[in-house]
Amino acid sequence: VSLRHAALGLLAQHPGSGYDLLKRFQESMANVWPATQSQLYGELGKLADAGLIKVSDLGPRGRKEYAITDAGRAELRRWMTSPQDDPPFRSAPLLRVFLLGELSPAEALEHLRAIRRFSEREHARYEQMRDSREWSEDHRDFFGRAALESGLRFTKARADWASWVIQQLERRLNGS
Amino acid sequence: VSLRHAALGLLAQHPGSGYDLLKRFQESMANVWPATQSQLYGELGKLADAGLIKVSDLGPRGRKEYAITDAGRAELRRWMTSPQDDPPFRSAPLLRVFLLGELSPAEALEHLRAIRRFSEREHARYEQMRDSREWSEDHRDFFGRAALESGLRFTKARADWASWVIQQLERRLNGS
DNA sequence: TCCATCATGTAACCAGTTACATGATTTC
DNA sequence: GAAATCATGTAACTGGTTACATGATGGA
Numbered sequence: 001v002s003l004r005h006a007a008l009g010l011l012a013q014h015p016g017s018g019y020d021l022l023k024r025f026q027e028s029m030a031n032v033w034p035a036t037q038s039q040l041y042g043e044l045g046k047l048a049d050a051g052l053i054k055v056s057d058l059g060p061r062g063r064k065e066y067a068i069t070d071a072g073r074a075e076l077r078r079w080m081t082s083p084q085d086d087p088p089f090r091s092a093p094l095l096r097v098f099l100l101g102e103l104s105p106a107e108a109l110e111h112l113r114a115i116r117r118f119s120e121r122e123h124a125r126y127e128q129m130r131d132s133r134e135w136s137e138d139h140r141d142f143f144g145r146a147a148l149e150s151g152l153r154f155t156k157a158r159a160d161w162a163s164w165v166i167q168q169l170e171r172r173l174n175g176s
Numbered sequence: 177v178s179l180r181h182a183a184l185g186l187l188a189q190h191p192g193s194g195y196d197l198l199k200r201f202q203e204s205m206a207n208v209w210p211a212t213q214s215q216l217y218g219e220l221g222k223l224a225d226a227g228l229i230k231v232s233d234l235g236p237r238g239r240k241e242y243a244i245t246d247a248g249r250a251e252l253r254r255w256m257t258s259p260q261d262d263p264p265f266r267s268a269p270l271l272r273v274f275l276l277g278e279l280s281p282a283e284a285l286e287h288l289r290a291i292r293r294f295s296e297r298e299h300a301r302y303e304q305m306r307d308s309r310e311w312s313e314d315h316r317d318f319f320g321r322a323a324l325e326s327g328l329r330f331t332k333a334r335a336d337w338a339s340w341v342i343q344q345l346e347r348r349l350n351g352s
Numbered sequence: 353t354c355c356a357t358c359a360t361g362t363a364a365c366c367a368g369t370t371a372c373a374t375g376a377t378t379t380c
Numbered sequence: 381g382a383a384a385t386c387a388t389g390t391a392a393c394t395g396g397t398t399a400c401a402t403g404a405t406g407g408a
Binding site: 002 | 366371376377378
Binding site: 002005006009012013028029031032033034073076077079080081083086087088089090091092093094095096097098099100101102103105107108111114137139140142143144146147149150153154156157158160161164165168169172 | 182185209249253256267269274278279287315316320326336344348
């Protein structure tokens, strides 16, 4: 259960329609929790049924604006303070590294170089996100910035890691 | 589709029964791709139906040993070289950080300290894994070691990141 | 003979993806 | 009047989780 909490979190920040939330997912949240349109509408229905959010306004084209309820805030707090029941960590890219021995050394090397290139590009993308806007003293902004910092540091760490593996592998191939 | 490839990868390294694979998942692979018993048996059935693996031996208690087929190796290679269709990155812990503004500053701070403690423990766990066995010159071992290195570096990066956020947050709270 | 371990499977459920489907309003 | 955008929903399918269910074999 977790798109649930992403949606609840956005509505806690401020009310909006499914359509609004979808945009907010695509902008700020895409890097930590991407969501598709159909899933979001479905979840909003369930959240409303459960009384965690309610329709706070109606607009043209059947627009329904939702707002979080007290029960919703309580549920959000509960989730925020229960990291122990997050889903287990899974990483297809790491799984691939684990099995890289099934490819030829040349292919493995090329794969690792691709990881390095990709990580460097991602790192640059985060740098641009950081530099292309002002970061206010606002509380919300602060944690958005903190999440971004995590992106910066992880992409950097991954690029460095790839360099390390490449170097080790090259040493092995050219005989000690 | 990805437990599929984890299982295929293990069988590429060498044949085994569902029960064997389950143990190998729990040992070496748990950190990159955990799997449950029921899912694994189901997947082995599907892989066999698809002709990617085949029963290579029968033992007591209905034991079925599976081995990878040529078609299976081909599929594994295809997946190994197609990182572009990996599932999108999702992280509940990062989502939580993103929404940390919904908690009080004191609670947020405590949460970040918990992340730091946890990351340090995980880092120590990986160090122990590294030091508690010999790493041979073997090709397979090499990539297992590379995946472990990634665990070491990421847990370190996360602990450092948490320290950074904590420091920033403390500065904000004590007035500039 | 009892216990641990070996060994396999099924069913109900939840989360997420892709594709399909429809229509109203605003802007040029 | 046409096109972009606003706006919501459904259906079929895949992957993963928890819980249930059963039984054979080997060693003390």
